[in-house]
Amino acid sequence: xxxxxxxxxxxxxxxxxxxxxxxxxAISWDRFIIKLNEKNExxxxxxxxFQISDLLVTSEGNTDQWDINLSKLxxxxxxxxxxxxxxxxxxxxxxxxxxxxxxxxxxxxxxETYYFFMNITFLNGSQIAYIGPNPSLNKSVVSFGxxxxxxxxxxxxxxxxxxx
Amino acid sequence: xxxLLFHTKKAQAATELLFAIxxxxxxxxxxxxxxxxxxxxxxxxxxxxxxxxxCQQISNGISNVYSKGHGTSTVIKFKDHNATFDxxxxxxxxxDNYPCTIPLRDISNGTNxxxxxxxxxxxxxxxxxxxxxxxxSNCFTYYVSDAEDSNGTKYTNKVKYNxxxxxxxxxxxxxxxxxxxxxxxxxxxxxxxxxxxxxNECPDLQMNQILQDFGCSDDFREGNAxxxxxxxxxxxxxxxxxxxxxxxxxxGYKIVVIEQEQLTNSQLxxxxxxxxxxxxxxxxxxxxxxxxxxxxxxxxxxxxxxxNNWTALNSFYTNPDxxxxxxxxxxxxxxKDPDAEHYSSDCxxxxxxxxxxxxxxxxxxxxxxxxxxxxGNGTVYHFSSLCDPQDAYNTGTLTVKINEMIxxxxxxxxxxxxxxxxDFDPELGFNGTTSNITTLKYRINIQSGYNLSxxxxxxxxxxxKCTDQTILNNQCAFNPSSLAVNQxxxxxxxxxxxxxxxxxQVDIDxxxxxxxxSL
Numbered sequence: 148x149x150x151x152x153x154x155x156x157x158x159x160x161x162x163x164x165x166x167x168x169x170x171x172x173a174i175s176w177d178r179f180i181i182k183l184n185e186k187n188e189x190x191x192x193x194x195x196x197f198q199i200s201d202l203l204v205t206s207e208g209n210t211d212q213w214d215i216n217l218s219k220l221x222x223x224x225x226x227x228x229x230x231x232x233x234x235x236x237x238x239x240x241x242x243x244x245x246x247x248x249x250x251x252x253x254x255x256x257x258x259e260t261y262y263f264f265m266n267i268t269f270l271n272g273s274q275i276a277y278i279g280p281n282p283s284l285n286k287s288v289v290s291f292g293x294x295x296x297x298x299x300x301x302x303x304x305x306x307x308x309x310x311x
Numbered sequence: 312x313x314x315l316l317f318h319t320k321k322a323q324a325a326t327e328l329l330f331a332i333x334x335x336x337x338x339x340x341x342x343x344x345x346x347x348x349x350x351x352x353x354x355x356x357x358x359x360x361x362x363x364x365x366c367q368q369i370s371n372g373i374s375n376v377y378s379k380g381h382g383t384s385t386v387i388k389f390k391d392h393n394a395t396f397d398x399x400x401x402x403x404x405x406x407d408n409y410p411c412t413i414p415l416r417d418i419s420n421g422t423n424x425x426x427x428x429x430x431x432x433x434x435x436x437x438x439x440x441x442x443x444x445x446x447x448s449n450c451f452t453y454y455v456s457d458a459e460d461s462n463g464t465k466y467t468n469k470v471k472y473n474x475x476x477x478x479x480x481x482x483x484x485x486x487x488x489x490x491x492x493x494x495x496x497x498x499x500x501x502x503x504x505x506x507x508x509x510x511n512e513c514p515d516l517q518m519n520q521i522l523q524d525f526g527c528s529d530d531f532r533e534g535n536a537x538x539x540x541x542x543x544x545x546x547x548x549x550x551x552x553x554x555x556x557x558x559x560x561x562x563g564y565k566i567v568v569i570e571q572e573q574l575t576n577s578q579l580x581x582x583x584x585x586x587x588x589x590x591x592x593x594x595x596x597x598x599x600x601x602x603x604x605x606x607x608x609x610x611x612x613x614x615x616x617x618x619n620n621w622t623a624l625n626s627f628y629t630n631p632d633x634x635x636x637x638x639x640x641x642x643x644x645x646x647k648d649p650d651a652e653h654y655s656s657d658c659x660x661x662x663x664x665x666x667x668x669x670x671x672x673x674x675x676x677x678x679x680x681x682x683x684x685x686x687g688n689g690t691v692y693h694f695s696s697l698c699d700p701q702d703a704y705n706t707g708t709l710t711v712k713i714n715e716m717i718x719x720x721x722x723x724x725x726x727x728x729x730x731x732x733x734d735f736d737p738e739l740g741f742n743g744t745t746s747n748i749t750t751l752k753y754r755i756n757i758q759s760g761y762n763l764s765x766x767x768x769x770x771x772x773x774x775x776k777c778t779d780q781t782i783l784n785n786q787c788a789f790n791p792s793s794l795a796v797n798q799x800x801x802x803x804x805x806x807x808x809x810x811x812x813x814x815x816q817v818d819i820d821x822x823x824x825x826x827x828x829s830l
Contacts, residue, residue, distance in 0.1 A: 155327050162338055169345065176349065180356070187363065191411070194367055198374040199414050205378040209417045209442045210472060219474055222377070222415035222442070229380075256414040257401035 362409035421448030477818035482725035494526030497541035513698035520710035571596035587687030595697030607664035607686035621680030638706030647704035741828035
């Protein structure tokens with residue numbers, strides 16, 4: 148009788164250990180899924196911002212003279228040539244009026260659920276123009292810096308994107 | 312007793328074994344279920360990651376192709392999936408499951424009407440044509456890159472986009488001086504001229520000079536129908552009543568010349584209505600028994616012979632009349648002494664009836680001797696006297712000049728064109744084209760009687776592609792002469808055969824070419 152009882156006890160201990168191990172694996176799996184989703188979200192954010200900064204810096208927008216007639220604007224772009232930025236387009240992009248403001252920009256870039264910030268400075272640090280709020284410190288923010296020509300001067304466009 | 316105890320122990324061991332085996336089985340079932348759930352989860356994650364990678368690849372591809380500008384293209388391997396593109400919401404949906412966004416709206420599958428389209432092809436071909444990313448499209452739209460009219464005025468931005476922003480192109484008045492036989496011309500174009508001189512005030516020589524080459528007949532009298540020629544001289548008093556009282560006669564003429572004819576008020580009213588409707592009236596000398604307002608301006612009865620020299624104005628030479636040439640130059644102006652009384656017109660109180668009232672020559676006292684104006688849709692020329700026996704003056708002969716004026720009227724037309732250049736990149740990898748159309752959205756301030764011709768300029772020749780008869784729903788089925796060119800040049804020509812001096816315009820909104828290749 149004692150030998151039979153010992154065998155069952157061994158089995159129960161083994162099963163308990165196995166259950167604990169499986170539970171631990173399941174929990175770590177779920178955490179892995181959560182981490183994976185977070186990483187994917189961050190990657191998506193990076194990709195979005197990369198596309199947006201590329202669009203703004205390298206394309207003229209459509210129509211290419213949208214800064215003259217805003218009603219014809221279907222896609223944004225600040226360039227007059229690859230990485231050469233139009234003063235007039237920057238002026239219109241950052242003027243933040245009733246006709247054209249941050250809401251229009253986020254609509255056109257399809258980033259309504261994100262905050263967007265853009266700052267253009269000369270390389271000596273003097274500011275040319277900016278639009279959007281500064282990101283809060285406790286948020287996960289993606290930031291891109293691109294070197295461009297503004298007029299004939301080299302300048303830097305910094306774009307930032309983070310979730311609302 | 313011992314045997315009983317042995318049996319009890321054996322039974323207890325069997326129960327424990329049964330319990331243990333049951334527990335193990337339960338455990339394995341649980342493990343199997345967990346494994347199944349996790350496997351399914353992994354499959355879902357794998358599928359989602361696969362779709363996500365594809366969605367991002369397409370999104371990136373579209374963004375890159377757009378950013379790199381016109382002419383950029385790329386191919387994305389695409390198998391066993393479907394992708395739905397919603398250009399208005401800027402969303403791509405893979406397998407109706409995984410969405411991702413794009414930062415632009417300028418995507419198309421080649422049809423202008425579809426904002427949502429689904430593709431299930433093996434590969435995705437992305438091409439940037441004029442800042443629109445075409446996705447697996449065999450139809451591409453090429454926009455106007457340069458547009459100018461015959462005067463060199465640029466309209467590129469007005470006709471580039473379909474935005475209800477019209478280019479307003481004025482048609483210029485032109486004269487066709489190559490008409491060889493005016494009698495045939497009148498017959499072919501169904502244009503009738505009448506000369507009314509019931510009192511025979513115009514000597515034959517002068518009348519013949521005015522009507523030279525028009526094949527005019529005066530061999531009909533009261534009771535007879537007008538002859539079959541297109542120019543008729545009304546000498547007969549009875550017939551003139553029919554001319555006015557029978558609307559079929561007056562309404563059948565485009566040009567009426569009247570010399571020294573006192574008409575009744577009802578006849579003048581009929582004539583006025585005819586001018587307003589588009590007739591061209593050339594009248595001289597005395598037309599009323601007293602001064603009065605007629606044809607949109609004022610006719611003045613005069614009887615003095617003091618200020619009887621008329622002289623063409625400087626403005627006549629600096630801004631010449633479309634039809635009338637009197638000869639001379641600004642330093643040697645045409646000057647003439649009419650025979651007797653002179654009758655003048657003026658436009659002091661005629662506004663708003665007479666439009667563009669223009670003085671061509673005036674007497675020494677400033678009275679208007681020769682003038683021209685528009686009244687309604689018609690045109691009026693007034694001469695203080697048309698048929699002087701002594702009609703030669705320092706720079707010509709007046710009746711000959713009037714004949715030349717009528718000939719210029721007959722040869723006149725309104726014309727302009729828009730030359731457009733459309734940048735074109737031949738698409739390689741296609742076998743040929745299936746359908747090519749050019750869109751032409753225009754409006755013209757004349758309902759009928761105009762001709763529109765759309766030509767392609769190729770190797771110096773203008774090849775007719777469409778006319779207003781063959782342009783349906785603003786579109787001309789268009790077969791470019793060559794697809795191995797980097798520019799397609801079109802000429803859209805507007806022509807209105809109209810004798811009157813009326814400003815005509817054409818509004819053009821946009822023009823483009825859509826070329827569809829066979830896959």
